[in-house]
Amino acid sequence: MRKWIGWGLAGVFTLLVGAAHAQGRDLVMAISEGSSGGTDHARVIAKYQGLADAVGRSINQKVNVVFIREFSALEDGLKNQRFDLAMARPSDFPARAMRDHGYQYVSSAQPDGRCLIIVPKDAPYKTVADIRGKRMVLPDPAAYMTKFCTAELRDQGIDLTKERVERVQEQGAVPFYLTNKFGDVGGVASYSGVAKSLEKTGHRVLHTSVAQPYFPLIVKKSFTAAQIESMQTALRTLPDTEEGRGVLKNIGIDGFDTRSEKRLRDLLAWLGI
Template structure:
């Protein structure tokens, strides 16, 4: 599979990383992946997350540079090869596997937690999850994290999506389109998606919510010491306590950081069957 390392800023950062003798002599790299529904503009991501990178950097007296990882294959490869000093990824299974398999350290996850929302349009007569069997369903593509989360949740509720009539769409916005235009009866979306946030306001209903799971985890490579990770965690916990910190949270669309969800993140992989 072709490696994907554009734009130029990513390549430059990795070249500098290779040339530098140690983490203390260079900028640390914070890789950001917003998942399949995230933005595609590198400059926008730098602008959005540089405030967070600065908070992290000040806590350990180092510069932190933001890079945007658009494709999951590049995220997986970068974590496997330990190219990133820090990574924050919305597909939570990627950071969880990097901790389990590649020696990364847990730092924090975002609040609120992430959930699979099973949704129906306002005209629907469905009132319980058991009633969706045999109905026309619409879900994001099978590789999407939320599809994995919804699949695991429904399986625990006795519903096997492999045995159901399921349409697959690329974007979560398409789930809403299918439901609102009677192309499907029930759908699954992420609790943090734009669809979920506006669904009930439009008069539609959320039929079921999955067990909450850690959202948008932040991890660190073993290039950072245990003391440095602790210092970062302390700074993240304090963000809601000041106007400047709250602005950072608002910009990255989080309420706060949870630095105590390490065990829950590890259990997520078991919950997903990964």
């Protein structure tokens, strides 16, 4: 399976998407776990096929999972309507697919995503206003969570274009920078491994952003309103059965929110992209 990683986009799509349609009416569900996701297609199928099966049963069709590792492949597949369904993070990709390529909203994962502004436990800061003029540690400006934290701080009256910002390759480096005094304040995703390890790394949350949809599920415009409603019902009721709870546990989420469409449609404007 790992040999696929080196293939060009055309080869990957020919094999994965073409094979998924081999049975005629099988549907393709693309899964993108963002930059933090793994690189093993078999692992992703094992992780998400239960969800695909639940969605498929709700509309009486077979749904096959394909793993999309590269953002360029995700963007290209959505633009060219190669995916019948797509569940992807970061959330700006599904939001763009809805805005620009005719995809329709189904749901987002729970809990929502947030930007956490973190500081060392012994830092004197009490409010967001206290970090003005301090060194902020964030990933590359193109990174989704950087845009997310930038938008939140903008709403809190802090313009990062006028602040000192230290850039790191990935969120995992933020605690290291703070611990070693290369920066004073950092921004990380609430759903990241960093956020789950703050107690261990000696950091605390100074500020929690507004909530935004996380890991949205979208479908092509050819799906009917009745089909989408059936899928939404199946997703909402997953916590009601042992099998459904197993599906959620595999994915690592609490459930699905089928009422976040407006927030997802508003996301890109809030991010300023």
